[in-house]
Amino acid sequence: LVGISDSLLTGAKRRLAEDGAAGSEAVLDSLIEGHIDFALDDRPLITLHDRELDRLRDADRKMVRQLQRQYVELWVGVLREVYPAVAEPAARSAVHSVFGLLNSTPHLGRPGSLPGRAVTASLLHRMARGAFAAVGEA
Numbered sequence: 001l002v003g004i005s006d007s008l009l010t011g012a013k014r015r016l017a018e019d020g021a022a023g024s025e026a027v028l029d030s031l032i033e034g035h036i037d038f039a040l041d042d043r044p045l046i047t048l049h050d051r052e053l054d055r056l057r058d059a060d061r062k063m064v065r066q067l068q069r070q071y072v073e074l075w076v077g078v079l080r081e082v083y084p085a086v087a088e089p090a091a092r093s094a095v096h097s098v099f100g101l102l103n104s105t106p107h108l109g110r111p112g113s114l115p116g117r118a119v120t121a122s123l124l125h126r127m128a129r130g131a132f133a134a135v136g137e138a
Contacts, residue, residue, distance in 0.1 A: 024082045079091045
């Protein structure tokens with residue numbers, strides 16, 4: 001689980017560095033795309049994480065939580081660049097809510113029963129952007 005969390009954080013930092021020159025909107029889209037890739041391609045890891053996190057040794061659980069906090073805070077920073085009027089607590093809540101949405105992929109049905117990866121990815125992306133836009137309008 002440490003590896004999963006580290007990989008997500010490393011990928012997010014890479015996306016921020018690569019897409020930062022294109023602006024905050026592009027970075028947010030890239031972060032969403034990266035998390036969707038994880039959520040669709042590694043669905044069993046989401047289930048494993050949900051089931052095993054509380055069973056980890058204390059040191060490993062603390063490391064996972066630390067990596068997750070850094071991942072969330074990276075997203076919060078980008079979200080607040082896109083929507084500067086959004087207060088930090090609201091941005092953090094929105095990020096966690098979008099993670100819940102994106103990480104729901106293990107509950108979408110068997111892989112063959114989904115409408116196709118590209119269609120599902122596009123739907124998830126639009127829903128994530130819609131959720132972020134809603135918090136930006138509040």
